[in-house]
Amino acid sequence: MSVLLTGGLGYIGSHTAVELLEDGKQVVVIDNLSNSNIDVADKIKKIVGSRCAENLKVYIGDVRDKKILDKIFTEEHIDSVIHFAGLKAVGESVQKPVEYYDNNLTSTLVLLNTMKHFNVKNFVFSSSATVYGRAKSMPIYEDFEIGATNPYGQTKLFIEQILKDLYLSDNSYNIAILRYFNPIGAHDSGLIGEDPNGIPNNLMPYISKVATGKLECLSVFGNDYDTHDGTGVRDYIHVVDLAKGHLKALNKLKTNCGLKIYNLGTGVGYSVLDIVNAYNKVCGGKVKYKIAPRRPGDIDICYANADKAYKEMGWKAERDLEDMCKTSWNFENKNTKR
Numbered sequence: 553m554s555v556l557l558t559g560g561l562g563y564i565g566s567h568t569a570v571e572l573l574e575d576g577k578q579v580v581v582i583d584n585l586s587n588s589n590i591d592v593a594d595k596i597k598k599i600v601g602s603r604c605a606e607n608l609k610v611y612i613g614d615v616r617d618k619k620i621l622d623k624i625f626t627e628e629h630i631d632s633v634i635h636f637a638g639l640k641a642v643g644e645s646v647q648k649p650v651e652y653y654d655n656n657l658t659s660t661l662v663l664l665n666t667m668k669h670f671n672v673k674n675f676v677f678s679s680s681a682t683v684y685g686r687a688k689s690m691p692i693y694e695d696f697e698i699g700a701t702n703p704y705g706q707t708k709l710f711i712e713q714i715l716k717d718l719y720l721s722d723n724s725y726n727i728a729i730l731r732y733f734n735p736i737g738a739h740d741s742g743l744i745g746e747d748p749n750g751i752p753n754n755l756m757p758y759i760s761k762v763a764t765g766k767l768e769c770l771s772v773f774g775n776d777y778d779t780h781d782g783t784g785v786r787d788y789i790h791v792v793d794l795a796k797g798h799l800k801a802l803n804k805l806k807t808n809c810g811l812k813i814y815n816l817g818t819g820v821g822y823s824v825l826d827i828v829n830a831y832n833k834v835c836g837g838k839v840k841y842k843i844a845p846r847r848p849g850d851i852d853i854c855y856a857n858a859d860k861a862y863k864e865m866g867w868k869a870e871r872d873l874e875d876m877c878k879t880s881w882n883f884e885n886k887n888t889k890r
């Protein structure tokens with residue numbers, strides 16, 4: 553039996569593909585390359601070695617395309633799906649709401665309809681800490697109120713609701729909604745990592761490009777937040793730890809767990825300056841920064857309580873901030889296109 557990874561050539565999907573293949577699973581990927589590159593398939597194969605590489609099959613296509621999904625579900629023996637595919641830039645979602653609703657919601661509906669047709673009922677969904685908006689206190693627990701402030705976040709909320717309604721209608725589904733905090737870092741090989749097109753919006757890829765001299769200086773958005781050094785605090789999690797969380801989630805689904813929601817974070821908050829300082833230790837002080845005004849829409853602090861994932865799935869994050877910075881720096885040096 554195989555696991556279908558939609559968006560499996562992207563940042564989190566590719567690291568998850570590696571973990572699943574190394575665990576001996578058969579992996580089928582569908583990706584439309586809108587934010588990834590076909591080379592990633594070869595890199596995944598290189599990392600896992602020839603024996604496991606035989607268990608990877610890649611389809612280039614769009615999850616909104618019912619025909620290609622029908623083909624995949626007919627040709628492959630899919631028993632579980634991890635749905636990574638989606639557009640993910642908060643700012644862009646405000647500019648292009650229709651594209652975001654279409655891509656993220658339509659892909660999910662076409663996928664769920666196809667799964668229903670083929671009687672596949674194990675589903676893992678990439679949700680986000682963004683669904684907590686401005687949480688009332690820290691750390692954030694899974695039962696906190698949810699709400700969204702932008703179209704990207706709305707798509708995550710809508711999809712969570714669709715999954716809850718689906719489960720209510722048929723409790724033979726097993727569904728894990730994983731709310732990721734801030735994934736950073738890269739695979740130890742330096743072959744796969746995060747390489748966004750254009751100027752990065754997110755902190756870590758921006759820092760990496762400043763460290764290599766591709767960008768001049770990091771703007772630190774605000775130093776007057778109510779945090780230990782005034783800069784924004786987030787729960788950064790190593791992408792390999794996050795990827796391993798998906799393996800645990802698949803195991804959980806096999807216990808007929810019903811619908812479950814888990815925070816995937818470390819439970820520790822670091823500020824922007826903590827990240828800059830940690831990165832400077834591994835790259836030799838190349839990250840120049842200046843203090844800039846707050847970025848509209850940003851919150852001061854956000855970190856998880858991830859105890860539920862540990863108690864119920866046996867998963868916890870293991871890699872530290874130094875490791876996150878070292879692997880990002882290694883990836884940036886070895887691999888990025890610009």
Ligand code: NAD
Pocket residue numbers: 558559560561562563564565582583584585586587588613614615616635636637638639640655659678679680681732733734735
């Ligand atoms: P990514 O952009 O690197 O990966 C998404 C992949 O999906 C890309 O390879 C893209 O080409 C593909 N894709 C997009 N739309 C598609 C479609 N309609 N059909 C087929 N393929 C399609 O993003 P990522 O960081 O790996 O994120 C994966 C998922 O996790 C997304 O759903 C994202 O919203 C969610 N998430 C990401 C973060 C983060 O900070 N990276 C945080 C929380 C949640």
Ligand code: WQD
Pocket residue numbers: 640642679680681682733734735753754755756758770771772773774783784785786824847850
């Ligand atoms: C982190 C911190 C910034 C860039 C976003 C999405 C969220 C989730 C993860 C998908 C903040 C500061 C950043 C820069 C800076 N994605 N910063 N200078 O905003 O926590 O979360 O990605 O679900 O939904 O909103 O991540 O990396 O953009 O910012 O000072 O050039 O770094 O202000 O405090 P964020 P980020």
